[in-house]
Amino acid sequence: MDKKQGLLKLKLDLQSRKDIPLIKSANDVVFGDGDPDSEIVFIGEAAGYYESVEHRPFVGQSGKLLIKTLNEIVGIDRKDVYITNIVKARPPDNRDPFPEEIEAFRSILDKEIEIIKPRIIVTLGRFSMAKFIPDVTISQVHGQPRFFKFSTINHELTNYEPIIFPMYHPAAALRGTTVMNIFKDDFVKLKSLLVQKTKIEDNKQDIDTKQHGQLDIF
Numbered sequence: 001m002d003k004k005q006g007l008l009k010l011k012l013d014l015q016s017r018k019d020i021p022l023i024k025s026a027n028d029v030v031f032g033d034g035d036p037d038s039e040i041v042f043i044g045e046a047a048g049y050y051e052s053v054e055h056r057p058f059v060g061q062s063g064k065l066l067i068k069t070l071n072e073i074v075g076i077d078r079k080d081v082y083i084t085n086i087v088k089a090r091p092p093d094n095r096d097p098f099p100e101e102i103e104a105f106r107s108i109l110d111k112e113i114e115i116i117k118p119r120i121i122v123t124l125g126r127f128s129m130a131k132f133i134p135d136v137t138i139s140q141v142h143g144q145p146r147f148f149k150f151s152t153i154n155h156e157l158t159n160y161e162p163i164i165f166p167m168y169h170p171a172a173a174l175r176g177t178t179v180m181n182i183f184k185d186d187f188v189k190l191k192s193l194l195v196q197k198t199k200i201e202d203n204k205q206d207i208d209t210k211q212h213g214q215l216d217i218f
């Protein structure tokens with residue numbers, strides 16, 4: 001099964017589940033979207049109104065900012081990355097997802113990552129950041145790449161170790177100039193990371209990631 005088929009199967013499975021909160025019918029699912037062969041995956045929080053109408057992540061105001069910034073600063077189109085959410089449905093009134101909702105969708109996201117195996121995972125906002133970097137605030141770690149070791153994915157042992165790149169959520173950037181400037185600066189750093197990634201991967205063994213697990217490249 002190739003990546004596209006694997007993701008389609010996962011989406012169809014999710015659409016038929018009766019035990020996942022926020023999913024009453026197949027129509028409620030807002031699955032990940034984009035190029036499954038991309039080396040970058042963006043992970044947001046949950047679908048909003050426009051996403052629930054179009055059944056595609058990040059198509060509202062936040063999405064427009066995300067895609068415009070990716071395009072203008074990094075020079076990459078939406079179709080060339082993969083974009084998904086922690087919670088693949090819309091919480092009512094766009095409230096924050098509950099911990100039990102995040103937990104219910106966890107194995108779906110893990111399988112999605114396992115199929116794509118991106119080299120870089122960009123987390124957008126605190127919910128997706130917390131999956132990989134718990135007990136920190138975004139203000140402490142945004143724009144600082146670090147390796148993350150998946151010792152198991154869905155209970156299976158792995159040695160998959162992508163780079164996690166935490167960023168503010170674009171909705172936070174839309175709320176004020178300070179975060180907007182940080183958001184754009186972090187895209188400049190993401191671009192540098194992409195340029196350097198081959199070197200980083202080659203030298204991975206030499207980099208001391210044990211101390212804070214952080215890559216010292218900026």
Ligand code: URA
Pocket residue numbers: 044045046047048051056057058059060062063085
């Ligand atoms: N915010 C998110 O986190 N995800 C979306 O898909 C849209 C807005």
